[in-house]
Amino acid sequence: MPSTQPPALALRAIEALGDPRAKPDVRWLTSLLGGSGAGVLRTLGEAGRFVHRERVLRRAHLAGGRENYAQFRAPLELYTLIRLLRPSHAVETGVSSGVSSFHLLLGLNRNRAGTLHSIDLPLVQSTPVLGARESPVAVPPGRSSGWAMPKISRARWDLRLGPSQVLLPALVEEIPRIDFFLHDDLHTPAHLAFELETIRPKLSPGAVVLADNTQWTGTAFPRFARRLGVPVRRRGRSDLVGLRVPG
Secondary structure, eight states, X not given: OOOSSOOHHHHHXXXXXXXXXXXXXXXXXXXXXXXXXXXXXXXXXXXXXXXHHHHHHHHHHHHTTOTTOOSSSOHHHHHHHXXXXXXXXXXXXXXXTSHHHHHHHHHHHHHTOOEEEXXXXXXXXXXXXXXXXXXXXXXXXXXXTTTTOOSOOXXXXXXXXXXXXXXXXXXXXHSSOEEEEEEOSOXXXXXXXXXXXXXXXXXXXEEEEEESOGGGSTTHHHHHHHHHTOOOEEOTTSSOEEEEOOO
């Protein structure tokens, strides 16, 4: 039986990123993807190639006054999901500093296939220095969504700035299918339910759907999972959850 402990190379990448809470959850990935977990471990090990880039991302956060901030606690899981799912169209709502976008793009670029469609309505930081009462998801003055991302080919990145309520339905009409979806923007029950129902007609068989910060979104995600007839997969004790579309 494959180990449920992430490989040492993946742990090196997380150490470079500077957030121990981002240690990969092998059990969660295996439950989402099925199989023995051997492919999960092998793919997580690829993260050892990105140690330098994780350090660059960490330094950007520190320079922006965001110590102990990684925005998204499962970056290597995103990379692994993209590598193994090999999506044609991945969609995320919420970008902020770009932790999730960066790791999704790493996977797509490694696959040499697929597009990441990101929707973000950036909250702009009011002063050059992040205030004690300001949200760390705010974008520093003069910067844009994904401001902390290291250099990476963005040829596969379709970044759209504006409200999800407007841009997501338009995107869904435009693309033929959705193979991966991540909700990480406005965390309210109504908004999560809106996004899930909006993407539902285009979800491909076997697609993975994730939602972060579900402590604030009530029963929206479990209700959606029940409609699809699949279980909710929670990442450890966190509020990041996922499901696999039937088929």
